[in-house]
Amino acid sequence: MLDAATRLFASQGYANTSSAEIALAAGVSEGTIFKHYGTKDRLLLAILQPFLGELFQQMTKEVVRESFSNRTLTLEQFLRNFIANRARFLAENRHVFRVLVKEMMYNDELRDAVKAYAARHIPPALNLIVNQFKGKGEMADLPAETVLNLAATYLGGFFVSRFVFMDRDDISDEEIEEAVRFLMGGIGNRGAS
Amino acid sequence: MLDAATRLFASQGYANTSSAEIALAAGVSEGTIFKHYGTKDRLLLAILQPFLGELFQQMTKEVVRESFSNRTLTLEQFLRNFIANRARFLAENRHVFRVLVKEMMYNDELRDAVKAYAARHIPPALNLIVNQFKGKGEMADLPAETVLNLAATYLGGFFVSRFVFMDRDDISDEEIEEAVRFLMGGIGNRGAS
Amino acid sequence: MLDAATRLFASQGYANTSSAEIALAAGVSEGTIFKHYGTKDRLLLAILQPFLGELFQQMTKEVVRESFSNRTLTLEQFLRNFIANRARFLAENRHVFRVLVKEMMYNDELRDAVKAYAARHIPPALNLIVNQFKGKGEMADLPAETVLNLAATYLGGFFVSRFVFMDRDDISDEEIEEAVRFLMGGIGNRGAS
Amino acid sequence: MLDAATRLFASQGYANTSSAEIALAAGVSEGTIFKHYGTKDRLLLAILQPFLGELFQQMTKEVVRESFSNRTLTLEQFLRNFIANRARFLAENRHVFRVLVKEMMYNDELRDAVKAYAARHIPPALNLIVNQFKGKGEMADLPAETVLNLAATYLGGFFVSRFVFMDRDDISDEEIEEAVRFLMGGIGNRGAS
DNA sequence: GATGAATGAGATTTCATTCAT
DNA sequence: CATGAATGAAATCTCATTCAT
16 A cells, blocks of 8 residues: 555656555555545655655664774775665665655655754764764865765765656666766866866 | 746646636636646646756857857866856746756656757767867866766756755855865865875 | 443534544444444434433323322422423433434434424323313413413423533523523513503 | 525535535536535535624614614513514525524534624613613513523524424414413413412 | 636545454 | 454545636
8 A cells, every 4th residue: 555655656746646546556445545544645654754764864874883883994985885875775765765855846844854854864973974084084175064065965966866867776886886986086187186 | 927827836836736826826817827828737838848948058058159269268167157157047047947847756758858858958069068178188087978977967966956955046156166166076085096 | 332422422413423433432443333233323313212212201200190199289389390300301311412402403304203202292291281270270371282382482492592502511490490480470570461 | 506505404404415415406516616615614604694694683773773763662562573573584584594503503613603693782782672671660570681581592492493393484473472472471370470 | 818607527535334353 | 242444435625627708
C-alpha cells in the first residue's frame, strides 16, 4: 500500500494521483486506505517520515563514525566514501526520494520542515569534519559554513538531477569519481594557478 | 492575466491553482481565460514558452557574442559575466522560473521537452567556448561534455536552490563570486596538490 | 453498550453518530455491535422500546392506582403528584428521552409508532380521571379529549423545553409548582372573571 | 433551489437529505448548489436566516404597534390577535419552521444561536405588554418573566405539536380559541376557586 | 469579445456492514 | 463468541470547461 502509493507519487506527483489509482495499484479498496491513514496527507507523511529520519541520521552517523575511526583518511577518500554511501542509499530509496523532492517544491510546510530538519542535523556533524580537514591543510581556506553550502549545492544538484530529473536508477562509479574530482579541484586548471 | 496566473502557479503550483482563483486574481471572468487559452494546460504553455525561448537563446547569444568580441577574456571573467547575466535574467523572471522548475518535476512531457530544448541549444554554443579555454590552457583537461555537465549540475543546483528552494528574489555579488571561485578551484587546497 | 450509544445519540443525534464512535465509547469492537443488534436501526430500537413501554405503562398504572386508592385527592394534588412523578422518571431517563424526542422529529415511522402507542394507552386511563374530577366540579367544563389535549400540549412543551431544549438534568419543585398553578388557573386574573 | 431543499429538509431532516436529492428535486446539478452556497451548512443557513429574522422581528413589531394603537384592548383580545397572527405566519412558512425545529434539536450551535436571538428580542417587547395588562388588573399576579415563560412553553408546545409533530398545514379558529381560553383560565374550574 | 451561471466528471472522505480469524 | 480489517456504496465538495446572453 505504501509502496504502491510511493511509486505513483514518484512518477505522477502527489497532487496528480487519486486515491482510486492508489487503491487499484495496491489491490485494496479506497476505504482501506482511509481506514489506515485517515487522509491522503497523512499517507504522504507515512511515506516520507521514515525516509527523512534515515536520510539525515544515517548520514551523520556514518560520517561521525568514519572520521573518528580513521584518522589518516584524506579529504578525497572521505568525499568518495560519503558520496558513494549516499548514492547507494538514495538509489535504494529512489522512489521516496523522488516523492520528497517533488513535494518539497509544491508544499511549503513540507519544505520548511525539511529545511529545519536539515539545519538541525547536518551542521553539527559536518562542521567537525570540515574543520578537521582544514586543520590538516587539505581544504581551501573558507569558512566551514561556506564549504558546506558549496558542497550541498553541488551534491543536491548532483543527486536531484540524476535521480529525479533524469529518472535514473543508480549512479556509476565513474560519475562518483567525477564528482569527487570536481569538488576537490573545480574545473579550472590547477597548474595554471 | 498571464502575470496573475504565473504568480499563483509559482507559489501554489499549477495543480493546486484553480481557474477561479486565476480569474479572481486577474480581474477577469473564468470564461475569458478559456476564450483566450482554450485549456488550463495551454495557459501554462503560454507562460512557459516565451521564457524557455529567452532562457536558452539569450544565453547562447550572449555567450557567442562575448567570446568572439573579446579574445583576451579569462575563464574566470567569462564565468563571472555568464553567471551574473543569468542571475539577473532569472531574478527578473523568478516567478516563471519557479513555475518551470516545479512543473518540470510533475510533468513528464514538459520535462522531456525542456531537456530536448536544452540539448539542442546549449552544447553547440558552449562546446566552442570550452574548447577555446582549453586551448588557452585555462581549463582542466576534461572532455567538453564533462565540463558542461559539471558546470550545469552545479549552476542548476545554485539557481534552483536560491530562487525556488529558498524563495529568494535575487542573488548577491558575493554569492556569485563564491560560485565563480568554486567552479574555478573546487574546495580542495590548490597549494597542496 | 446501550448506555454508550444512548449518550452519544442524545448529544449528537443518531444520524451524526457513527458505529465506530459507539464501539469506542462502549469499549467493544464494531463487529460486536452488529453481532448483537444486526443493524444500527435495531440498536436504536433496542434503546427506545423499553423506555417507551415504561413511559406510558408506568404512567397509566400509577394514575389508575392513585385515583382508586385515594378518593379525596383534589385535582391540584393529582396534578402535582403526576407531574412530579413523570419529572422524576424523565430526569432519570433523560438521555433516552432526548434520543426519543430528537429521533421522532427525523423519523416518520418512529413518530407514527409513538403517536399510535400514546393514543392507545393514554386516553383509556386518563379519560376516567378527567371525568372523575369533572364529576366533583373541580374541572373546567370541557370535553375530556380537549382537557387531555391542552394538558398534553403544555406538559409536552414543559418537559421537552427543559430536558431537551435546555439540556437540563432535572426539574425543581418550584417549577413543578408553577406548572401546577398554570394548569389550574392559566395566566388570567381569577378574581376578575 | 432553496424551496426544494426546504421541503426535503422539512420532511426528512437535514442530515438525511443528500445534495444529490436536493439537486434532483430542484432540477439543477449538484455543482450548482455548491457554487451558490459553498457548503451544505451554508445552504441550511440561507434557508433559516431570513425566516428567523421575520419570525422575531415581525412578532415584536406587531405587538408593540398593537399595544400602543389600541389602549382598550383586553388581554383576551390581545392573545387572540397575537396567536392568530403567529399561526398565520407559521402556516405560511411551515416548511421552514419544520426545518428550524428539527435542526435546533440536532445542532447545538444553531440552538444556542436561536436561544440568544430570542432572548435578545422577545423580553424587551413583551415585558412592556405584560406589565401593561398587570397594571389594568387583567393578569395573574406573577413576575413578568414567569408569565412569558409559561406562555412561551405552552405556545411552543402548541405550534410545534401542530406544525411539526402532527405535520399540519394550518390551525383552525377553534383551536386558537381553545388556546386563548386555556391561557386565560387554565383547566381548573373558575367558579370553584 | 467578455461574462458568469451551470455543468458533470471525478476527488476525497465517511460509514454501516461483513467475514475470516 | 468477539474481533477488527476490509469493503463498497454513497456523501460532500472541487473544478475545468461550456454556452446563452
